[in-house]
Amino acid sequence: MVKSVTVRAPCSTANLGPGFDVFGLALDAFYDEVTVTKKGKGITIVSSDDIPLKLEQNTAGLVAKEMKKKKKLTGGIEIKIRKNVPSGFGMGSSAASAAGCAIAINRLYNLKLNQNQLVSYAGIGEKASAGSIHYDNVAASVLGGFVIVDSSPLSVIRIEAPKDLILCVAVPEIKVPKKKTKVSRSVIPKTVKLSDSITNLANAANIVAGFLNKDSSLIGKSVEDVIVEPARKHMIPGFNNVKNNALRAGAFGVTISGAGPSMIAFGSKNQNLKKIGAAMKKGFKSAKVDCDIVICKPSKGPKIVKVVK
Ligand code: HSE
Numbered sequence: 642m643v644k645s646v647t648v649r650a651p652c653s654t655a656n657l658g659p660g661f662d663v664f665g666l667a668l669d670a671f672y673d674e675v676t677v678t679k680k681g682k683g684i685t686i687v688s689s690d691d692i693p694l695k696l697e698q699n700t701a702g703l704v705a706k707e708m709k710k711k712k713k714l715t716g717g718i719e720i721k722i723r724k725n726v727p728s729g730f731g732m733g734s735s736a737a738s739a740a741g742c743a744i745a746i747n748r749l750y751n752l753k754l755n756q757n758q759l760v761s762y763a764g765i766g767e768k769a770s771a772g773s774i775h776y777d778n779v780a781a782s783v784l785g786g787f788v789i790v791d792s793s794p795l796s797v798i799r800i801e802a803p804k805d806l807i808l809c810v811a812v813p814e815i816k817v818p819k820k821k822t823k824v825s826r827s828v829i830p831k832t833v834k835l836s837d838s839i840t841n842l843a844n845a846a847n848i849v850a851g852f853l854n855k856d857s858s859l860i861g862k863s864v865e866d867v868i869v870e871p872a873r874k875h876m877i878p879g880f881n882n883v884k885n886n887a888l889r890a891g892a893f894g895v896t897i898s899g900a901g902p903s904m905i906a907f908g909s910k911n912q913n914l915k916k917i918g919a920a921m922k923k924g925f926k927s928a929k930v931d932c933d934i935v936i937c938k939p940s941k942g943p944k945i946v947k948v949v950k
Contacts, residue, residue, distance in 0.1 A: 645678040646748045647947035650741035651940035652726040653733035653781035654808070655899040657848055658864035659841035661829075664848065665781030665788045667940035668808060671732065674723040675701055675741030676947070677749050681717035684709065690724040692738075700735040700766030701742035707765045708746050718746070729817040731899035732810070736778030739766025744783065744943055759783050761795050773826070778899065785942020787852045802939035803855035809906040809914050810898055810935040811883060811921040817902060825900040828872050837867045861893020861907030870897055877902045879928030886920035895921075 649672040657664040684705050686694045696702040701720050708714065720742060726734040743763040747754045754762070763779040776795065780788040784799040791797075818824050844863040851860035874880040877897065883904050884895045891913060892906035906917050918934035925932040 643749050643751070643948055643950055645676060645947070645949040646745040646945060647674060647676040648741040648745045648748075648943055649674050649946050650737045650744065650782045650943040651785065652737050653778045653899075653940075654731070654810070654905050655733060655775075655777035655781070656866070656869065656896070657860075658866035658870065658894070658896040659844040659868070660777075660789075660848060661866070661869045662775045662777055662792070663790055664845070665733070665777040665790065666802065666808075667781040667785045667788075667942060668732070668810070668937050669940040670810065670935050670937040671726040671737075673726050673734070673737040673741050674946070675738060675745050676721040677705070677742060677745035678719045678721070678949075679716055679749065680719040684718045684720065686720045686722065688722040688724065690722065692722060692724055692728070700739040703768060704739050704742045704762050704766045705746060708743065708752075708762050712750065712752055714746075714750055727812060729821045730812050731897065731901045731903040732812070733778030733782060733899060735766060736763065736782045739763040740779050740782035740943060742766070744945065748945055748948065756784060756799075757795055757797055760790075760797050764795075773823075782943060785940050787939065789849065800849075800852040802852060803857045803860070803909075805909040805911070806857040806860065806939055807908050807910055807912070807914050808937055808939070809887070809892070809908065809917045809921065810903050810937070811906075811918070811925060811932045812903045812935065813878070813925050813930045813932040815878065815902060815930055822900045825873055825876060828876070829869055830872055833868050840865075840867050857907070857909040858893050861909075864894040864896040864907060866896055873897055873901055877904065878930050879925045880904070882927045883921050883924030886924040887917050890917045890920035892917045
């Protein structure tokens with residue numbers, strides 16, 4: 642009988658510009674580590690990081706609660722979380738913990754859930770941070786690579802990323818509101834112009850073609866979003882300079898990572914990613930904001946790193 646399972650789940654970037662709530666890409670940058678152990682009574686959450694330990698406020702806790710109820714799991718569960726993904730910066734932090742928890746419970750109780758079921762459970766965790774369920778980040782954290790999510794009914798398609806795709810994420814050192822995703826979703830227009838939806842649709846289709854044809858340049862050039870980005874960019878100090886500097890430094894394309902405030906530039910191994918990172922840093926500096934630069938590849942996905950019997 643398995644007593645405990647530890648999973649490392651990757652961070653991710655959602656939307657990739659025009660694929661709002663539909664596209665996700667797992668990033669080989671930060672991983673949350675979630676250990677689920679059969680222990681005690683009920684569900685307890687343990688962490689030395691600055692995250693809510695109350696069940697209803699914790700993304701992994703909500704996932705465990707739902708899985709325990711739906712799958713009629715008996716006995717207690719302890720969830721130990723080591724947070725590495727920066728929280729509230731548009732890198733799928735809550736999703737990484739939620740995904741790690743769903744995968745760990747699946748293995749711990751030998752539930753044999755398929756990928757859609759795992760994504761569906763992990764998505765419940767998003768409610769704790771975003772106020773609504775969307776599956777783009779969790780699908781990327783559960784499956785790795787590039788994902789396309791259709792949420793009703795839920796289905797997820799995974800495409801392997803091109804080997805030469807490299808991302809440069811600029812994470813600004815600004816104070817983010819507590820319910821940041823909820824706030825940044827509230828500024829999005831409720832209706833869109835047909836011409837804008839055509840532009841975004843064409844770009845989104847080209848992103849999918851880029852992943853299928855392993856064409857990093859096509860992916861990067863297609864992350865242009867004329868609907869959500871213009872509505873959110875005022876929330877990111879120095880946005881225009883960060884974007885224009887990165888493009889001038891050779892990035893194929895630049896957009897907001899998920900709900901922000903991080904910005905993500907797309908390049909390939911032929912680009913000078915350090916130069917692009919420095920250009921983005923300069924862009925944030927123009928608004929008197931410091932930032933961390935993370936240069937990374939797509940992640941292949943989560944890993945079960947320890948099973949204790
Ligand atoms: N698609 C989501 C958004 C990702 O942009 O609001 C954030 O979790």
